[in-house]
Amino acid sequence: MAYQTFQQEYLQIPVVTRTYTTACVLTTAAVQLELITPFQLYFNPDLILKHYQVWRLVTNFLFFGPVGFNFLFNMIFLYRYCRMLEEGSFRGRTADFVFMFLFGGLLMTIFGMFxxxxxxxxxxxxxxxxxxSRRNPNVRMNFFGLLNFQAPFLPWVLMGFSLLLGNSIIVDLLGIAVGHVYFFLEDVFPNQPGGGRWLRTPSFLKMLFDTPEEDPNYNPLPEERPGGFAWGEGQRLGG
Incomplete structure (x- = not known):
């Protein structure tokens, strides 16, 4: 019975969020069980280009380090905000969401080499x-019950928290930079005078992933989206 309940809950997770978080957890489990090592996963342009170890283009996005606080922290935020995006502004637009993954991953790979x-x-x-955070600017956030701020400040708060933990902020700055490039090209530039849409999801992705929306008028508020964590929990202003 418990297994069936878990299976039902698991299958209710949107497909992109479910696939990515599962891949991250399974990769970490494989490393913990010593079935593979991080040396087989990390990003190395020379090994990719000269030895054709192309899997490293993907696996370097799947390993968050050994099981511990940092891993759990990242998994919670990954699952939470990936799912909120997929069930929110990308609802019924799975192909566009996959394209954002590919675009973001490509930019990070290029920047990562430098x-x-x-x-x-x-x-x-x-x-x-x-x-x-940029698509939900009116949501008030609460971080560990200590800080209250508007959603657009959340990435910077996370960067500050990472700094307090003694981690390098280069990773956070890279994520913010790539996120801003995508947001600008997708949400800002097309609405500017003389602007246009540069990011177009390839038709083959739409054929693979998009299905007719059951209820095109459904637009859940942040309160209706997955949550329950005090680490960056949000509430819409006026709600």
Whole structure:
């Protein structure tokens, strides 16, 4: 019975969020069980180009370090904001969401070569947080019950928290930068005088992922989206 309940809950998670978070958890589990090592996963342009280890283009986004506080912290934020995006502004637009993943991953891979980062999963999480925060500017956030602020400040609060933990902020800055590029090209520039839409989801992705929306008028408020964590919990102003 418990297994069936878990299976039902698991299958209710949107497909992109479910796939990505599951891949991250399974990758970490495989490392913990010593089935693979981080040396087989990290981003290395030389090994990719000269030895055709192309899987590193993907696996460097799946490993967040050994199981511990940092891993759990990243998984909670990844799951929470990935799901809120997929069920919010990307509802019924799975192909567009996948395209954002591909666009963000490509930019991070290019930038990652210049800043010598070997794992980009945390930067990818920050990118998701950034895009969600800019699309929900009126949501009030509460971080660990200590700070109250508007949603657009959340990526910077996370960067400050990362700094307090002694981590490098280069990863956070990369996620913020890529998130801003996507947000500008997708949400800002098309609405500017003389602007246009530069990001167009390829038709083959739409054929693969998009299905007719059951209720095109459904637009859940942040309070109706997944939550329950005090780490960056939000409430819409006036709600």
């Amino acid at each position: 800043v010598s980062l070997v794992f980009l999963g945390q930067a990818f999480t920050i990118m998701l947080v950034y895009v969600w």
